[in-house]
Amino acid sequence: WAINPDNQWFAVDSLKGLKKALDEDPIYQAMMAAGGSFQGGYVHATDPEASAQIIRRQLEKKGLTDAAIHAHLGSIVNTPQKLKSTLLQYWQGYREVGDKVENANRIATMQAALDAGKSMAQATFESKDLMDYSRRGNFMMLIHFTDMMPFLNARMQGTDKLARASGQYKKIIAMKVAKIVTFSVLLAMWNDDEERYKELQDWEKDAYWHLFPGGKHIWIPKPFEIGIFAGTIPERMYRTWVTQSQPSEKLLWSLRHNLMETLNINYGIPQFALPVVEVAMNRSLYFDQPIEGLADQRLLPKERYNSFTSNTAMEIGDTSLAKWLNLSPKQLQHLWNGYTGTMGAYALKLSDMLVRGASDEHPSREAIQAHDLPILRSVYQGERVKGTQWATDFHDRMKEVRELHGTMQKYISQGKADKAREFRVEHKDKLKYRRMMEKVQKMFSQLRTKRDRIMRDDKLSPAQKYRQMQGVQMRINALAKKIEAETRPAFAE
Numbered sequence: 001w002a003i004n005p006d007n008q009w010f011a012v013d014s015l016k017g018l019k020k021a022l023d024e025d026p027i028y029q030a031m032m033a034a035g036g037s038f039q040g041g042y043v044h045a046t047d048p049e050a051s052a053q054i055i056r057r058q059l060e061k062k063g064l065t066d067a068a069i070h071a072h073l074g075s076i077v078n079t080p081q082k083l084k085s086t087l088l089q090y091w092q093g094y095r096e097v098g099d100k101v102e103n104a105n106r107i108a109t110m111q112a113a114l115d116a117g118k119s120m121a122q123a124t125f126e127s128k129d130l131m132d133y134s135r136r137g138n139f140m141m142l143i144h145f146t147d148m149m150p151f152l153n154a155r156m157q158g159t160d161k162l163a164r165a166s167g168q169y170k171k172i173i174a175m176k177v178a179k180i181v182t183f184s185v186l187l188a189m190w191n192d193d194e195e196r197y198k199e200l201q202d203w204e205k206d207a208y209w210h211l212f213p214g215g216k217h218i219w220i221p222k223p224f225e226i227g228i229f230a231g232t233i234p235e236r237m238y239r240t241w242v243t244q245s246q247p248s249e250k251l252l253w254s255l256r257h258n259l260m261e262t263l264n265i266n267y268g269i270p271q272f273a274l275p276v277v278e279v280a281m282n283r284s285l286y287f288d289q290p291i292e293g294l295a296d297q298r299l300l301p302k303e304r305y306n307s308f309t310s311n312t313a314m315e316i317g318d319t320s321l322a323k324w325l326n327l328s329p330k331q332l333q334h335l336w337n338g339y340t341g342t343m344g345a346y347a348l349k350l351s352d353m354l355v356r357g358a359s360d361e362h363p364s365r366e367a368i369q370a371h372d373l374p375i376l377r378s379v380y381q382g383e384r385v386k387g388t389q390w391a392t393d394f395h396d397r398m399k400e401v402r403e404l405h406g407t408m409q410k411y412i413s414q415g416k417a418d419k420a421r422e423f424r425v426e427h428k429d430k431l432k433y434r435r436m437m438e439k440v441q442k443m444f445s446q447l448r449t450k451r452d453r454i455m456r457d458d459k460l461s462p463a464q465k466y467r468q469m470q471g472v473q474m475r476i477n478a479l480a481k482k483i484e485a486e487t488r489p490a491f492a493e
Contacts, residue, residue: 001176002176002177002226002230003162003165004108004109004112006113006116013108014104014108017104017105018100020107020111021100021107027107027114028103030120031127034120034124035124035128037106037127037128038102105130106130113126129161132157132161133153135157149271150271154224155224158225159225162225162229177229177230180227181234184209184230185234187209187210187235188238189238191212192245199390199481200389201287201388201389202288202389203287205232205235206222206232206236206254207221208221208222209222215383216380216382217380217381218379218380218381219379247488247492260285261285261286274338275334275337278291278338279291289392289395291331293395294441295445295448301317301323301326301328302318302322302329304328304329304331306330307451307455307469310329310332310333310336310348311352311356313329313348315359317332333348336348352365364462365462366463366466367461367466369384385474387477388481390480390483391444391476394483394487397430397491401430401431401437404423405431407423408424429490433486444476447472447475447479451469451472451473451476455469
């Protein structure tokens with residue numbers, strides 16, 4: 001909608017395009033046959049043979065290759081081979097639906113071009129040029145980077161398309177960008193007094209637009225590129241310079257984070273190494289959160305888990321291999337999710353269900369809520385109480401104070417009393433909070449231990465566990481908010 005000059009209706013035409021894709025409308029078939037559609041994932045965009053196989057599969061769906069009776073008998077799953085074939089069919093069906101969702105805007109673009117009187121060839125080209133993954137240039141180093149870093153080429157092509165459209169249709173793009181900026185700033189003003197918005201993690205504020213109708217939490221994913229330039233950055237500028245409700249380093253953090261993470265530059269770290277690097281750093285770069293908390297550092301690796309850690313990861317964390325690799329359940333779960341993505345996370349949840357069913361050591365989880373369901377969780381968070389940015393900020397400040405105190409103690413142990421005094425004076429504003437922060441850290445540990453006990457309590461039903469754990473999380477959030485406000489003056493740049 002933002003970069004289309006042919007009078008495309010916001011959202012409405014995208015939904016119409018989705019319907020045409022799901023119905024395999026003639027315009028969808030024409031776009032696919034001409035090579036203008038998204039098929040088989042962005043990784044197949046430069047593979048002609050893979051694209052040809054996808055088209056052949058679509059053509060085969062138009063007729064039967066075997067007699068109806070054979071098809072019926074063959075549909076009965078009674079052998080391992082048929083089970084494998086059935087699972088592959090479901091997987092293929094999942095991919096086809098995913099492709100059709102991706103093609104919704106392409107069809108809307110193609111239809112708008114045809115309605116504007118453009119030729120079929122031009123309309124097909126514009127549908128493909130909406131996000132042409134086959135464009136990679138001929139600079140070999142960059143080609144290698146796009147091969148190693150998932151979605152990097154997609155982000156580059158998206159930014160390039162936005163820049164080309166802006167140059168070609170200046171007034172149209174300017175008006176639509178202005179509408180997105182206006183919506184974003186007005187929503188930011190609306191959320192000025194919303195406590196639930198203030199406590200959101202920084203990455204959540206940048207990745208979504210947030211609404212709280214009737215106490216429910218609805219978050220709308222921001223589109224890449226234009227969502228950053230016209231949504232996130234104006235919001236951050238408004239809160240930094242107009243309301244002054246956030247320190248300036250939050251704006252700088254957002255600029256860096258969106259450049260490195262959302263646009264998939266990732267400091268040049270290829271995806272095959274990124275999860276390992278994050279484990280070594282003890283930091284999730286996208287979420288900008290520690291993988292293991294401060295309290296975890298005092299435990300043996302196999303004991304570093306909490307009520308949110310996968311049961312499967314906990315079982316693997318107690319094996320000889322995990323002990324030899326010195327990996328904790330939290331680290332194992334992070335590595336799995338980092339390498340397998342969304343489908344891997346769903347598979348891990350299924351594995352956890354099997355582990356809980358086979359072992360009495362893993363009691364039932366809290367009750368599943370609407371915000372836990374796949375797809376729905378992408379836009380709906382309900383009334384769930386989650387961890388807050390206050391807790392993340394406290395963790396980072398606590399880590400910094402410990403490093404400062406450790407450095408000062410080193411100077412003292414080396415007989416450098418004068419240097420230690422100078423260092424203490426230089427950082428006195430932060431060091432004065434050390435004892436209080438250590439005390440608060442113990443309170444956090446006690447609350448998290450209580451939350452874990454609730455999860456392990458066999459006498460509680462899943463619904464009771466959910467309610468009690470939410471109550472503990474509310475206490476954690478209140479404590480984090482209080483300590484963050486008290487220490488903010490010393491740590492605000």
